[in-house]
Amino acid sequence: MALPQHGHRATKPRARAAPPSGGPLLFEDTSSGVPPMNSQNYYESGYNMGSASAGSQGPAGVNNLFTDPMASAAMMYGSSLANQGKDMMNKEISRFMSVNKLKYFFAVDTKYVMKKLMLLMFPYTHQDWEVRYHRDTPLTPRHDVNAPDLYIPTMAFITYILLAGMALGIQKRFSPEVLGMCASTALVWVVIEVLVMLLSLYLLTVHTDLSTFDLVAYSGYKYVGMIFTVMCGLIFGNDGYYVALAWSSCALMFFIVRSLKMKILSSLSADSMGAGASAKPRFRLYITVASAAFQPIIIYWLTAHLVR
Known part of the structure; x- marks a missing residue:
């Protein structure tokens, strides 16, 4: 028997269709335990998800921080303050010393250091003591052995302090206070010597490029010379100390006279027609000789107590 055309048909279960991409969900499906999704497939509360752990901030929070106009303005303001502080610090430092000029005195190499040490200990055979210039600018120490530098004095000062500590330790007289006193005394003598030299040049109206x-x-x-003297004293005793003291003192005096002579006495002709004419040549010579003669006294004062 034929079935009627409008009877009941067997139906299949319908698959749940996704909502249209343009419209929101009317009800949230929480049956699967998955956090609800919005239409763009992002978590609705990304920042809260990133900040779920205490003291941490997720990628969304970082993005919000960098996209926040107030945070960007604060970062720009802080960078501006840092640049202003750096400029002010460089300006204050430049008032007392020139960084570029200070770099000039440390422009050395191994070859220069070896030549300068030999010149300091054996200056008698050296002939040309004039500092060379290139376009009114003195050559750097690495290119001219006659140019003064601050590398050797700095390293020699540190070595002297270490050697003084070793000498005091050998004699069972080491203590931090004694070593600190030795270092401060050596530094103060240099400061006093430089100040006296500057005052003498000013009072005698000596115009020089020093x-x-x-x-x-x-x-x-x-x-x-102090390092050489102390080493000889520790190795050869008092006799070696006094022989090394005499040698290093004479060598340093000869070096100072020949070096300062090119700086102080050579400017006499340039000042002969100016205000420097009042400074007679013998006064300039006195400054040079006095500065050289003062060196053995300081060397003995700073080294005698280390060798007994």
């Missing part, structure tokens, strides 16, 4: 760094360099070269 700078404060030049005077510090020439005054600091005595540490090389």
Whole structure:
């Protein structure tokens, strides 16, 4: 028997269709335990998800931080303050010393250091003491052995302090206070010597191209002789100490006289028609000789107590 055309048909279960891409869900499906999704397939509360752990911030929070106009303005303001502080610091430092000029005195190499040490200990055979210039600018120490530097005085000062500590330790007289006193005394003597030299040049109206760094360099070269003297004293006793003291003192005096002579006495002709004419040549010579004669006294004062 034929079935009627409008009877009941067997139906299949319908698959749940996704909502249209353009419209929101009327009800949230929480049956699967998966957090609800919005139409763009992102978590609805991304920032809260990132900040779920205590003290941490997720990628969404970081993005919000960088896209926040207030945070960007604060970062720009902080960067501006940092740049202003750096400029002010460089300006204050430049008032007392020139960084570029200070770099000039440390422009050395191994070859220069070896030549300068030999010149300090054996200056008698050296002939040309004039500092060379290139376009009114003195050559760097690595290109001219006659140019003053601050590398050798700095390294020699540190070596002298270490050697003093070793000498005091050998004699069972080491203590931090004694070593600190030794270092401060050596530094104060250099400062006093430089200040006296500057005051003498000013009072005698001597116009020269000697700078404060030049005077510090020439005054600091005595540490090389002091190291040699203390070493000989520790190895050969008192006799070796006095022989080394005489040698290093004479060598340093000869070096100082020949070096400062090119700086102080050579400017006499340039000042002969100006205000520097009042400074007679013998006064300039007195400054040079007095500065050289003062070196053995300081060397003995700073080394005698280390060798007994």
